[in-house]
Amino acid sequence: EMKLVESGGGLVQPGGSLRLSCEASGFTFSNMWMSWVRQAPETGLEWVANIKQDGSEQYYVDSVKGRFTISRDNAKNSLYLQMNSLRAEDTAVYYCARGGTLDAYDTWGQGTMVIVSS
Amino acid sequence: VVLTQSPLSLPVTLGQPASISCRSSQSLVHSDGNTYLNWFQQRPGHSPRRLIYQVSNRDSGVPDRFSGSGSGTDFTLKISRVEAEDVGVYYCMQGTHWVTFGGGTKVEIK
Numbered sequence: 001e002m003k004l005v006e007s008g009g010g011l012v013q014p015g016g017s018l019r020l021s022c023e024a025s026g027f028t029f030s031n032m033w034m035s036w037v038r039q040a041p042e043t044g045l046e047w048v049a050n051i052k053q054d055g056s057e058q059y060y061v062d063s064v065k066g067r068f069t070i071s072r073d074n075a076k077n078s079l080y081l082q083m084n085s086l087r088a089e090d091t092a093v094y095y096c097a098r099g100g101t102l103d104a105y106d107t108w109g110q111g112t113m114v115i116v117s118s
Numbered sequence: 119v120v121l122t123q124s125p126l127s128l129p130v131t132l133g134q135p136a137s138i139s140c141r142s143s144q145s146l147v148h149s150d151g152n153t154y155l156n157w158f159q160q161r162p163g164h165s166p167r168r169l170i171y172q173v174s175n176r177d178s179g180v181p182d183r184f185s186g187s188g189s190g191t192d193f194t195l196k197i198s199r200v201e202a203e204d205v206g207v208y209y210c211m212q213g214t215h216w217v218t219f220g221g222g223t224k225v226e227i228k
Contacts, residue, residue: 044220044222101214101217102152105166105211106171
């Protein structure tokens with residue numbers, strides 16, 4: 001069974017930092033693009049970032065460029081999202097999802113909540 | 119690419135059909151000839167779940183009352199007979215021109 005488990009969310013002040021993690025199991029992690037998708041309260045889904053299988057390419061939504069960094073450790077079957085200079089509008093549930101584009105997101109994690117507030 | 123879903127809210131009687139539209143601002147036909155339009159279901163309090171990929175292919179374990187159709191810029195998700203467990207928000211998503219999601223359609227029981 002393919003599984004993704006996120007961790008690392010929490011309450012942080014504006015301007016602060018947080019690092020999200022996603023541990024994968026049940027599939028060959030190193031063969032897959034991976035993504036972060038977020039959902040602000042009572043709103044829809046927004047793609048945040050994705051990363052190629054070997055980590056050589058990363059892409060971001062404009063609103064997080066220069067502040068967020070996606071990375072991966074294929075030896076640990078893990079995906080990460082380093083979030084710096086956090087803003088109130090970054091408040092959301094952050095999901096780890098399998099895939100990059102095309103037939104993306106056949107598997108999702110349970111999500112981790114990030115609240116940016118003073 | 120902008121995906122516009124309609125309606126925003128869809129009250130349905132149990133056992134009756136439901137239909138959700140997703141219109142794209144650009145053709146979703148990829149240079150490889152495939153059309154990467156997916157549909158997701160998000161039940162209350164749960165993560166999204168992919169139902170349909172490439173317009174009309176059901177994911178494993180998805181009931182056959184769900185079907186997808188369409189081409190180019192116009193797509194439809196149909197539920198042939200709505201059941202109580204189908205309550206939630208449905209999103210279309212295109213993966214042809216990077217990734218964008220539709221705004222969602224909330225399905226509820228009348």
